[in-house]
Amino acid sequence: MNAMMRDLLGSAFMLIFVVSLWVQRDFTTPFGGIFPDIWIGCLVALVAITILLTWTPWRAVKDGEDDNGKSTGGHWFDMAVVGGILFTWAVLLRYVGFMTTGIIGFTSISWFLNDRRNSVRGFIESALVGVAMVGVLILVFEYGLKVPLPKGNIFN
Amino acid sequence: MLEHILLGLTHVITFENLMLVLFGTVAGMVVGSLPGLTATMAVALLVPFTYTMSPVAGLVALGAIYMGCIYGGCFSAILINTPGTPSSIGTTFDGYPLAKSGRGEEAIVSATVGSAFGGVVGVVALIFLSPPLAQLALKFGPAEYFWVGIFGLTIISSLAKGSFLKGMTGAAFGVLISTVGIAPIGGDVRFTFGSPSMQGGFNLIVILIGLFCVPELLSMVFKGVKNHQAIEYRRRSGVLWETTRKIFSKPVNLIRSSIIGTVIGILPGAGGNIANLVAYNEAKRASKEPETFGKGNIEGVVATESANNAVVGGGMIPLVTLGIPGAPPDAIIYGVLMMQGLRPGPELFAERADITYTFMLALGLSAIVMIPVGIYGGRLLSRFVGTLPPKFLVPGIGILTIIGSYAIRSNYTDVILMLAFGLVGFALRYLGFHGAPIVLGLILGPIMEEGLVQSYLMGQGYSWPYTTLFVNPLSWILIAMSAFSFLWPYFGKFKGMLTKPAAVGNVKTNLTEKRD
Numbered sequence: 001m002n003a004m005m006r007d008l009l010g011s012a013f014m015l016i017f018v019v020s021l022w023v024q025r026d027f028t029t030p031f032g033g034i035f036p037d038i039w040i041g042c043l044v045a046l047v048a049i050t051i052l053l054t055w056t057p058w059r060a061v062k063d064g065e066d067d068n069g070k071s072t073g074g075h076w077f078d079m080a081v082v083g084g085i086l087f088t089w090a091v092l093l094r095y096v097g098f099m100t101t102g103i104i105g106f107t108s109i110s111w112f113l114n115d116r117r118n119s120v121r122g123f124i125e126s127a128l129v130g131v132a133m134v135g136v137l138i139l140v141f142e143y144g145l146k147v148p149l150p151k152g153n154i155f156n
Numbered sequence: 157m158l159e160h161i162l163l164g165l166t167h168v169i170t171f172e173n174l175m176l177v178l179f180g181t182v183a184g185m186v187v188g189s190l191p192g193l194t195a196t197m198a199v200a201l202l203v204p205f206t207y208t209m210s211p212v213a214g215l216v217a218l219g220a221i222y223m224g225c226i227y228g229g230c231f232s233a234i235l236i237n238t239p240g241t242p243s244s245i246g247t248t249f250d251g252y253p254l255a256k257s258g259r260g261e262e263a264i265v266s267a268t269v270g271s272a273f274g275g276v277v278g279v280v281a282l283i284f285l286s287p288p289l290a291q292l293a294l295k296f297g298p299a300e301y302f303w304v305g306i307f308g309l310t311i312i313s314s315l316a317k318g319s320f321l322k323g324m325t326g327a328a329f330g331v332l333i334s335t336v337g338i339a340p341i342g343g344d345v346r347f348t349f350g351s352p353s354m355q356g357g358f359n360l361i362v363i364l365i366g367l368f369c370v371p372e373l374l375s376m377v378f379k380g381v382k383n384h385q386a387i388e389y390r391r392r393s394g395v396l397w398e399t400t401r402k403i404f405s406k407p408v409n410l411i412r413s414s415i416i417g418t419v420i421g422i423l424p425g426a427g428g429n430i431a432n433l434v435a436y437n438e439a440k441r442a443s444k445e446p447e448t449f450g451k452g453n454i455e456g457v458v459a460t461e462s463a464n465n466a467v468v469g470g471g472m473i474p475l476v477t478l479g480i481p482g483a484p485p486d487a488i489i490y491g492v493l494m495m496q497g498l499r500p501g502p503e504l505f506a507e508r509a510d511i512t513y514t515f516m517l518a519l520g521l522s523a524i525v526m527i528p529v530g531i532y533g534g535r536l537l538s539r540f541v542g543t544l545p546p547k548f549l550v551p552g553i554g555i556l557t558i559i560g561s562y563a564i565r566s567n568y569t570d571v572i573l574m575l576a577f578g579l580v581g582f583a584l585r586y587l588g589f590h591g592a593p594i595v596l597g598l599i600l601g602p603i604m605e606e607g608l609v610q611s612y613l614m615g616q617g618y619s620w621p622y623t624t625l626f627v628n629p630l631s632w633i634l635i636a637m638s639a640f641s642f643l644w645p646y647f648g649k650f651k652g653m654l655t656k657p658a659a660v661g662n663v664k665t666n667l668t669e670k671r672d
Contacts, residue, residue: 003588010587014325021332024347032344034612035605036335043328050321079378083579086370086554090571093558102555109551113377129548133555145208147563 007054011047018043078112085109097152099134106130157287164513168521173216173514180217181522181529184224189231189537190544191238192376193553195428196368196484196591198225198241201553203361203488204560211496215515218492220522222485223275223468226428227526228537230267230461235260235387235538243428243464246436250449250456257452260389264538265399266454267461268530270410274462275523277414278421278469282476283516289477290502298614299625302607303634305600308424308480311641312596319588326589330597331604333358340602341609353569360491362561362570363577363598367591368484369557370578375585376550389538396531402454409439409455410462417463421470424596427483428464435463469519476504476512479603480596487595495564 018040027033089105110126111117141147167173187198202221206214229240234251247267254263296304309331313323336347337357348354403410413435420431439459440449449456471482472489479500481487493500504512561574581591608625615621625631 006587010322010325010584010589013584013587014329017329017332021335021347024349027344027346029339029342029344031342031609031612032339032346035339035608036332036346038608039328039331039335039601043325043332046321046325046328050325053321075378075380078380079374082377082550082554083374086558087572087575089554090558090568090575093562093571094568098559098562102558105558106551106555109554110547113547113550115547126547130551133548133552137555137559141204141559141563145205147204147208148566149559150562150566150568 004054007050011050011054014043014047018047081112082109085112093150093152095153098149099138100152102134102137103127103130106133160509160513161283161517163510164515164517167212167510167514168216168517172213173518174521176213176217177220177518177522177525178529180220181224181525182533184221184226185228185231185526185529185533185537186540187221188225188228189240189540190549191232191236191240192372193241194368194372194484195222195225195229195241195243196364196488197372197553198222199485199488200361200365200368201556201560203365203492204556204563206492207495207563211493211498212511212514214492214496215489215511216518218489219468219515219519220525222489223465223519223522224526224529225485226464226468227268227271227275227461227530229464230271230457231264231534231537234263234267234457235389241428243432243467244460245429246432246460247457249436249460250451250453253450253452254454254457255387255389258389259452260387261391261395262399262454263457264389264534265396265531266403266457268527268534269400269403270413270458270461271465271530272523272527273410274414274417274464274466275468275526276520277411277462278418278466279516279520279523280469281418281466282469282472282519283513286473286477286516287505289473290505293477293502294506295630297628298607298610299628299631300607300634302604302611302625303631303638304478304480305604305607307634307638307641308474308596308600309593310638311424311426311644312593322588323590323593326584326593327597329584329589330594330599331601332597333363333594334598334601335605340606341613358573358577359564359570360494360598361488361564362574364488364491364595365557365560366574366577367581367595368488369553369560370575371582371585371591373550373553373557374578374582376546389535391535399454403458406455409442409459412438412442413459413462414466417466418470420463421467421482422473424474424480424482427471427485427592428467431463431467432460435459465523468523469516472516472519475500476516477502479599481599484592484595487599490599 021036021040025033085105085108089101092101107127107130110130111123114122114126138149141149183202184198187193187201188195199218199222203218206217209217226241226243229244230247230251232238232240233244233247234255237248237252239245239248251263251267254260309327313320313327337355338345345355416435416438417431420426420434436456436459439455440446443449443455445453467483471486474480474482475486475490481490490500498504498508498511557574558571561570562568564570585591611624612621615624618624
């Protein structure tokens with residue numbers, strides 16, 4: 001993705017964010033909106049300048065200037081899978097609890113990133129480390145630091 | 157002040173706090189030595205371990221973790237030519253050539269002595285500069301606090317990596333996120349999408365974990381995880397004293413780099429990643445043998461490591477006096493202070509001087525503890541650096557981010573929000589917006605809002621209610637400083653000085669987009 005496209009996408013994201021705030025403006029006192037309105041104006045102005053500069057030689061970031069430009073050849077699929085596992089893990093935390101989601105989440109990410117993904121040994125290795133990691137964290141947080149970790153609704 | 161220092165000293169020298177300093181420093185060193193993890197991420201990951209501690213114990217532990225983490229970055233910089241944290245980028249330039257030529261221990265000792273010295277200088281500056289600055293801050297009214305916020309935002313946007321325009325846009329985005337929830341004056345409920353759970357606004361620690369940990373984790377997967385091979389080094393008798401003598405025979409480099417680190421740390425948003433490169437450049441410029449830099453000169457290692465550890469103390473100065481984090485890891489400490497019911501700013505000195513001085517002295521103690529731990533435990537750490545497989549690192553970080561965001565309020569929504577902010581943070585970074593300006597906007601937003609609205613109320617007698625923002629001479633100074641930092645990027649020369657050294661060395665990984 002080139003710099004111009006990144007500028008435009010970034011500007012589009014900021015505009016969507018501003019619009020989502022603007023449609024909720026229903027201040028009941030004279031002071032609630034003073035500050036957000038000023039900053040909504042500032043953000044719109046900054047986005048407008050970015051978009052205007054996109055078609056000029058002075059645009060925000062030129063091709064090759066930003067390190068992110070180099071990350072075009074990354075592992076999008078791997079990242080999507082890991083992000084998906086993390087989200088599933090977070091959603092299931094409420095229902096299944098920390099111990100089960102922790103072991104499954106840790107094992108699945110570790111197994112997915114393992115070079116020996118297709119071998120049983122690779123899976124067992126990931127699972128064993130996952131169990132050990134979760135066990136240590138439960139010991140440290142529940143018993144050492146007295147921080148309660150989620151037990152899960154279905155087990156209650 | 158002396159009585160507060162003595163009181164702080166008696167609190168630090170207790171078995172519990174000494175152990176916290178030791179374990180915090182070691183934990184920080186371990187996380188800091190892992191390539192690709194920033195100091196901010198390390199502090200954010202280890203925050204949950206301090207949730208149930210007392211305010212003093214939690215701050216002592218976090219300070220030690222931060223100090224240890226910045227130092228720990230030197231191990232991977234020296235032994236595998238990959239900076240553990242972006243604060244150690246400059247250490248690779250001379251540290252790795254030293255290790256390759258069989259002088260690894262010399263490089264480690266140089267980095268250790270430099271880090272400890274820089275850390276202590278930063279803490280001394282923190283102890284002696286903070287009280288007068290806090291006194292000055294007590295003279296600030298609402299208008300001055302508003303302008304302090306504007307100054308913080310302009311300076312971080314100037315110093316942040318990438319474009320100034322994107323830095324400012326990110327800061328404005330952060331400021332607007334801070335307005336979600338109940339307004340500080342008037343009590344308006346704003347931008348909650350009708351959800352009662354959003355009335356309290358977003359929890360700062362949740363956003364910080366999301367913005368600083370999840371994008372790093374996803375970046376690791378995105379760029380492909382790989383193992384590193386560390387250079388082994390053997391301990392030889394006499395190297396410790398010989399190297400220490402050599403370093404102190406040229407104290408100017410050590411002192412200059414520590415001062416550079418402290419000053420850069422004071423600037424909001426500028427962290428060790430900038431300080432280490434500026435100090436390296438200055439050390440090279442001042443050296444009688446500049447041609448030896450980049451080929452294994454211990455002065456280069458000493459300069460970068462003393463500067464990055466001096467940033468720790470320097471960065472705390474604006475935090476404890478004005479409530480403005482000097483560097484991104486300070487933002488986490490800011491969040492923890494707020495969580496513990498302590499408002500960063502001059503009140504910390506006025507009302508909780510015992511906690512403040514204990515924290516500052518614990519930072520200094522942590523810098524001293526790094527010497528025995530680094531020199532005698534360094535070999536163990538170097539083995540760890542080369543052997544921890546990334547396939548366990550990524551889910552390990554994932555599990556800590558989940559615990560960290562859940563355990564703050566035992567709230568499942570916080571975990572989802574943390575991941576959502578993480579994904580947004582990754583996308584924004586990919587689009588050229590970096591985390592530091594967003595976080596500073598988030599922290600300064602409420603301070604600026606209170607200042608602006610109170611000034612507006614005070615100005616009701618004027619034909620233009622905002623006049624009160626411009627009537628005080630202190631406000632004029634802050635406006636001038638904001639204008640200067642706003643125009644700074646256009647001067648170009650200074651920015652050139654900051655970016656030039658990055659091309660000097662041969663850094664394997666592209667870590668420069670990350671900020672500590």
